[in-house]
Amino acid sequence: MRNEMDNVERLTLVGQMAAGITHEIRNPMAVVRGFLQLMREKSPDDLHSYYHIVMEELDRANSIINDFLSLAQSRISVKERVLLHGIIEDLSPLLWADANLRGQTVELNLDPSMPLLQLNVREMKQLILNLGRNGMEAMGSKGVLTLETRISSDRDRVELIIRDTGSGMSEIEREKLFVPFFTTKSQGTGLGLPLCLNIVERHHGKITVHSQQGVGTEFIVSLPYEVDEAPILAIAE
Ligand code: ADP
Numbered sequence: 001m002r003n004e005m006d007n008v009e010r011l012t013l014v015g016q017m018a019a020g021i022t023h024e025i026r027n028p029m030a031v032v033r034g035f036l037q038l039m040r041e042k043s044p045d046d047l048h049s050y051y052h053i054v055m056e057e058l059d060r061a062n063s064i065i066n067d068f069l070s071l072a073q074s075r076i077s078v079k080e081r082v083l084l085h086g087i088i089e090d091l092s093p094l095l096w097a098d099a100n101l102r103g104q105t106v107e108l109n110l111d112p113s114m115p116l117l118q119l120n121v122r123e124m125k126q127l128i129l130n131l132g133r134n135g136m137e138a139m140g141s142k143g144v145l146t147l148e149t150r151i152s153s154d155r156d157r158v159e160l161i162i163r164d165t166g167s168g169m170s171e172i173e174r175e176k177l178f179v180p181f182f183t184t185k186s187q188g189t190g191l192g193l194p195l196c197l198n199i200v201e202r203h204h205g206k207i208t209v210h211s212q213q214g215v216g217t218e219f220i221v222s223l224p225y226e227v228d229e230a231p232i233l234a235i236a237e
């Protein structure tokens, strides 16, 4: 067991993903194959329900491939001086539409004194959408998703908080959050949070989680203020 861990530890994140993806794609493929075999023997009525299962499994395989590609391709991070609030406001209609469909609401609580930061806009959007969607998926109707920004108390970091009033997580879930392919959802890929962690690290930031079962969860993304001085073109290790 120890040797196995050592080998895994030596692999890069993308290397681990490549090993995992083979396994993860095989599952939906096995399901699709099994149902195609059943379809040959069944009546048209049964075919209808099988059709949905097959489509869902193919969609899941597709999501895994998309998330994996996002992780594998994001080696060069081009940053520009932007307002984090501009990015959040661009995403608001999308988050609102998603929340509306679920009977939930989105609240923004943005600190007006926020400085310009060196950010990769595409990556930041992906981060906020992933954390926001996770929050929505953890809540039932009437849930509230809050996006908040503030300057840290020692004034050298900017904090972005994404809070939900959802199910919260058990200790075991919290420990496994950032492990690639860990998911508790039937349609989940378990790649959203590893991708978020990757993005935050490329911005020299940190991500912390507070969660209480039955109460909700908050993710705090903390980005250094001096990100301003970082080179425009940063190459990730
Ligand atoms: P996915 O969303 O595809 O399951 P993620 O990497 O985004 O993959 O999340 C991994 C797991 O972490 C989720 O399946 C869920 O169990 C847990 N999780 C993430 N965010 C939250 C949240 N806001 N509330 C409760 N559980 C969460």
Ligand code: MG
Pocket (backbone or CB within 6 Å): 130, 133, 134, 192, 193
């Ligand atoms: Mg997710």
